[in-house]
Amino acid sequence: MSGINPKTYLQKVDGILILLYLMLVFVGIISIYAVEHTGQNMGFFQMDKSYMRQLIFFGIGMLLSVIILFSDSKLFSNMAFLSYGFGILLLLVVLVIGKNVNGSKSFLVIGSIQIQPAEMAKFFTALALAKFLSALDMNFATTRNRLIAVGIALFPAVIILLQKETGVALVYFSFFLAMYREGLPNWVLLSAFGLIVLTVATLMLSPLTFFIVITIIAIFIIYDNRRKIKKRKKYLYRIVGIWAVCMIFSQILVPFTFTTILKSYQVQRIYTMIGQDVPPAYAGGVEGEVKQTASEYNVSQSKIAIASGGFFGKGFLNGAQTKYNWVPEQRTDFIFCSVAEQFGFFGSTILVLLYTGFLMRIIFIAERQRSQFTRVFAYGLAGILFFHVLINLGMTIGIAPVIGIPLPLVSYGGTSLLTFTIMIFVLVRLDADRSLILR
């Protein structure tokens, strides 16, 4: 595909996606600016400020995107496995020589630049998964292929877990959404969802109550299906089996996990999310009264800042709660507070709608592809973005556990911004050739 005709090419480039992208980056830069703005008139262009750095990273991103837009679309599918290998290599290198930041070893320092391979590996994994699923003789219905796909998606996550970046590792589970679209059976997602509900229910109810509720539900279902059961005993066994799994899960598995596998701060986070105190049985290691932990404090400060915005917000640069360290990590993970405080419910709704629109657009783009490679890649991107937005916004408003992952395109952070920029523009590039079949 040598010789791009600029006229026809530009018509194929998805302007709406790029426009939404630019809007989100713009929101990010003004939010970081507002956080650092202290009222003293010191000029906009200060190299030591985060918003300036973010702006520079945005510039680099634009440069890269131009290069991407003018490169061959086959390049990405051809390079997929190679780059995946490269990514894995980087992750392993970081594990050995990485810089230790707050107990996690995920940064690679080259001169004055710090990069986080765990962020970049998302891109490579998305490419590799797309490449694998779009292979000519691929039959995704076989268990073997499914397991390979899951392996491709989760292998980086395992290494990242070893780097102790639990939050970033969890992001790789979002590839299940892409795999689901490509034919992973319903029960996988349903049982995953069921397990979450079961866990929350276990934590919120006393064992006795839980037992009674589950048993009543089981009896009700058996009574409701008594005719079917009379015909075939199999239904009864199935219901009793599910009941037994629930019981084992809640009475043995959850207590076991909470006391021996999870660390006390992780237990704390999970209980914070469901709005309850950690029971003494699980508060292992913490002596005496359980004090308000850091994550609890973060979330309550974050909620205060968001709530203080009211309907229309306090106005640009008038945020008081998102300055001077009231909300910890206010430039990075909790940047949404800045938006919500300054622009209120009105502004934050617009931001949520921007993300929703962005995701819908990506799904729309994914569905118009002839090439399965592009579709899987698009769904991979959509899944990652969706997971980031859901968890990040959810944790700032207290409906998701505090997992330290950034808000895509808005949070301060060069690697994150560049990774998402590259992924989005690769999608735009691939989409421009949507009539082709790439493998």
Added chain:
Amino acid sequence: MSDFNQNRSIVMQGLVLLVGIVLILRLLLLQVFGVGGYKEASKYQAVKRKIVIPDRGLLLDRKKRIILNNTMFYDLRFVPKVLKNQPDFDTLRLCKLLNVTRQDFDTLTHEKIMLNGWNRNITLYKNLSPEAVARLQEGINDFVGIDLVESAQRVYPYNAGASFVGYINEVTAEMLQKEKYASYRRGDMVGITGLEKQYEDILRGKPGIQFLLQDVQQRIVGSYKNGEMDSAAVAGESLQLYLDIEMQKLAEEMMTNMLGSAVAIDPKTGGILSFVSSPTYDPNMQTGNDKSANMRKILADARKLTFNRAVQATYPPGSTFKPITAIVALDEGAITPSYGYPCHGGYYACGKRIGCTHSGAGHAANLTAAIAHSCNAYFCHVFRLSVDSPANNNVRTGVKRWGQYMDKFGLGRPVGIDLPGEQGGNIPSVKYFDRVYNENWNSCNMSILGMGQGELLLTPLQLANAMCIIANRGYYKIPHFVKAIGDDSTHEKLQPYMKKNVVAKNTNNNFEAVVDGMRGVIEFGTARGAKVKGVEVCGKTGTVENYTQINGKRIKLKNHSVFVAFAPRVDPKICVAVVVENSGYGATWAGPIASLMIEQYLYDSISPERKFLVKRMADAHLIPAITYIRDSIEKRQEREKYEKWKKELNRKNDSINRKKYIDSIKARSTKKIKEPKESWWEQLVFTDDKRKKHEWNKS
């Protein structure tokens, strides 16, 4: 490759939309409906509302000298953590500048940290010395985190005027309950007595509000929204007084060791030129760090320092009342200025003799002479004439009319000075005589009222005001302190004092006859010592018999020395009334004091040949022993009363406690304590308490 999973795209889209809706709903609850109280919590965090206390208004005397001022006091304040975070903080130098030892500094800081913690502002030293402040201010930039906090205090540069300026203090909890103090907050200062109380709303000003940003360590880091929501504090307006502070100081000095009062009024305006209640105290004792200890001392003094004798003490006026008797009789038409009475040393018309110091013929040949010689018989008779005048059908209406005159003179009721707590004195009424004489009385029963004895009680202020009526030849303006509020002399609050209150008509040279008589008192009468060179002073002495009750016994005390005067005779500029309790003749003490005040006011200084007189007054010790005796008796009674009350209270508490104790023992032995029963649904729901009891992971 075939695409058999396209319907799953709809599932994905549904998922995205669902999450979007959930997020927006949650934001709606948080931000718009304030669920969870986070919206409320934000009010008390990053934005701090700071009340800016306005400067209180000043008091200026008639020459615009400041008699009540504000000064700045400086407190040293800092957040301990901020100092701790600076490894190179030069604590030793700070201590040197403060002139304290390092050890003291550390112990004090430690104490405060124990109380307030590391992250709060602590006030380490209050009211720093001016030298320390000067030293600190030079080097304050080297000490990051150290604050010099200003606070205003009242100061009285002339150490004078405690009796009328009053003082301020923190508003009390009871005051805050009242609607009047709705705009006050705890810790605000409010005028408690005197002019500070009377003109509180003007002196206070309007507090401002500042919205400040603070960081997570509660340090102020700037103003919120560049201060566009702030409201500036409006300083209180100053009050310009009529008072002459030099004369005030002189009078206070002269009366240091006397019980009594001296009031001087400008008759034209009703403005108070001098207002002494003696003994008094240094008003600066009411401010500063030792305020409460000083106040206890002041309140415990046997001489009753806070008792404002100028408006709260009432005295029989004695002979100083005679000019008033004369004015009433003249206005009634009962006598003319040429009326004379043949007095031969006493008044016998009512049977019982009323003595008169003069017996020479013609000493009461006319009104002028009678006043100059202070003839008792003459004024008893004139009083009877005015009460029994044919215009009044009977003595009842006569006394009633006389009472109306007294009311017009501002007697028997508070005159209306702009000071809280004024007393009205006493003018006997028809009702009173009915009660005492069983409704069977005539003018003979009360003829001594005419010479200022009997049931008459006047405050020194009323005496001075009566002088104003004579000086003005028939009218007065309500005595008041404030000439102008700010620069506004026609302020709405001052309107009541602008009005001329006409008391009597000045016909047939009525007043001139009285004035001539009072001139005579100074020229050749009882008060020759009150002469002032080059000024025609008119005056009247009074020597008032008085008694007291001690342990049920009636004891005669030394006479009160009373003197009233105005000067000059034509176009008078000052009226004075002086009362010195239990000191002797009117001419001995009150007269010289009044004349010296007049001299000071009109000439702005005391002539050298009269300086000795000032010294004599100041050196006199005229406080009678009875004051201390009475005080010790009162204190003993009070103490006994208190002890009795306390005993009673203890007994009551004891019996209540004993009863409670017995009841509790009874209850313990008879009642078996039942565990609270839980309903079935309470057992199902896993409450916090239960969770603690429950050990669900015994393995």
